[in-house]
Amino acid sequence: MQLPLSYRVIATVLAFLAVPVTGCANANASEPAAPLAVAPVPSNGLAATPPMGWNSWNHFAGRITAADVRAMADAIVANGMREAGYVYVNIDDTWEGDRNAAGDIQPNDKFGDMKALADYVHARGLKLGIYSSPGAKTCAGFAGSHGHEEQDARQFAAWGIDYLKYDYCGARDIYPVTQRNQEMLFRKMGAALLKAGRPVVYSLSQSGEFDIWRWGPQTGANLWRTTPDISDDWNSMSQRGFRQLELSAWSGPGHWSDPDMLEIGNGGMSTDEYRTQMSLWSMLPAPLLAGNDLRTMDAATREILLNREVIAVDQDPAGHPARRLERQGDVEVLVRDMADGSVVVGFFNRGEKATVRLPWRRLGNRFATAAQARDLWLHTAIDSMAPFVATLPRHGASLIRVIAATR
Ligand code: GLA
Numbered sequence: 001m002q003l004p005l006s007y008r009v010i011a012t013v014l015a016f017l018a019v020p021v022t023g024c025a026n027a028n029a030s031e032p033a034a035p036l037a038v039a040p041v042p043s044n045g046l047a048a049t050p051p052m053g054w055n056s057w058n059h060f061a062g063r064i065t066a067a068d069v070r071a072m073a074d075a076i077v078a079n080g081m082r083e084a085g086y087v088y089v090n091i092d093d094t095w096e097g098d099r100n101a102a103g104d105i106q107p108n109d110k111f112g113d114m115k116a117l118a119d120y121v122h123a124r125g126l127k128l129g130i131y132s133s134p135g136a137k138t139c140a141g142f143a144g145s146h147g148h149e150e151q152d153a154r155q156f157a158a159w160g161i162d163y164l165k166y167d168y169c170g171a172r173d174i175y176p177v178t179q180r181n182q183e184m185l186f187r188k189m190g191a192a193l194l195k196a197g198r199p200v201v202y203s204l205s206q207s208g209e210f211d212i213w214r215w216g217p218q219t220g221a222n223l224w225r226t227t228p229d230i231s232d233d234w235n236s237m238s239q240r241g242f243r244q245l246e247l248s249a250w251s252g253p254g255h256w257s258d259p260d261m262l263e264i265g266n267g268g269m270s271t272d273e274y275r276t277q278m279s280l281w282s283m284l285p286a287p288l289l290a291g292n293d294l295r296t297m298d299a300a301t302r303e304i305l306l307n308r309e310v311i312a313v314d315q316d317p318a319g320h321p322a323r324r325l326e327r328q329g330d331v332e333v334l335v336r337d338m339a340d341g342s343v344v345v346g347f348f349n350r351g352e353k354a355t356v357r358l359p360w361r362r363l364g365n366r367f368a369t370a371a372q373a374r375d376l377w378l379h380t381a382i383d384s385m386a387p388f389v390a391t392l393p394r395h396g397a398s399l400i401r402v403i404a405a406t407r
Pocket of ligand 1: 093138140205
């Protein structure tokens with residue numbers, strides 16, 4: 001039976017008012033905003049240190065295929081990245097096909113047999129990651145997990161998936177964009193992954209809305225994006241990285257803030273700028289997910305991504321955050337305490353060529369009389385107890401690990 005016109009007008013106005021003015025909620029969404037209530041999700045015990053690996057989006061975006069993923073897995077083994085700790089090979093958006101009659105998500109033609117791909121990656125001692133959304137559609141308009149959360153978590157487990165990036169995106173078209181709705185939808189998949197029973201690193205993606213770092217842990221997630229998408233340029237990278245310093249208290253073993261993936265080797269920044277991204281992400285510390293074509297890395301890209309001494313800073317088991325010691329003009333001086341009692345000092349030049357100077361006693365009394373220091377980019381010892389002095393190129397960085405001789 002048709003409702004009288006006046007009722008339909010009122011209903012339309014009410015529906016319109018329920019749509020928030022921010023975000024991109026869709027007034028024509030077929031499903032109404034539903035109140036969700038999902039209990040906090042316990043930790044899965046994964047990601048004691050920030051995840052390391054590779055993700056398809058920054059270089060391949062929507063062009064990624066299963067053949068490319070296989071090639072990246074081969075390259076990670078051949079170029080030494082696996083041995084350096086890069087173990088997750090993560091497929092981002094655009095792998096998704098239609099659901100079958102039973103509602104099971106199927107890979108599209110670019111991917112074919114996902115189980116076979118997982119087997120291929122696992123056979124090389126690596127782990128496979130995948131991407132979905134709590135919306136009906138992903139950011140790129142492919143099928144999301146809305147209404148199929150448990151079914152998809154089971155499917156991912158059956159394929160052998162080890163990592164899920166879960167991007168809020170299309171959920172904006174279904175639910176008003178509120179913290180509660182985001183939190184509940186992220187919890188829903190967190191609970192589904194635990195129930196499916198396979199260890200899966202759970203990575204949330206939105207742009208840091210509603211201070212996600214405050215409530216991310218209760219969704220069962222291991223990491224959450226804190227910023228809009230990175231691009232391959234200095235301003236984008238440096239703003240995201242340094243902004244992270246304000247959020248350091250919210251990050252630690254098992255639950256990491258994620259200022260987005262690495263752009264190292266993608267061509268838009270200088271070698272010094274890429275060295276800064278690697279240094280800054282390692283100091284924070286942040287996930288190290290390479291985003292370049294691993295088959296065609298030049299020597300500078302290899303040297304940056306494979307710097308074991310810098311990776312060791314990122315992967316330090318204590319997971320303490322970096323803090324700002326001081327600013328010297330355009331140079332940020334950051335420090336980070338390591339599990340072994342040493343301190344890593346990061347000098348980050350956000351301006352033109354500059355000289356920095358730092359007496360080690362600025363790091364504390366135990367460094368005042370005798371300290372050993374090591375330059376983690378030059379791989380050399382620094383013996384002198386005189387104040388450390390270095391000249392940094394424009395947008396360059398230097399990482400020095402300082403060990404108190406008498407502890
Ligand atoms: C969003 C994410 C990106 C990427 C794309 C895929 O923009 O922030 O990292 O996953 O979606 O569509």
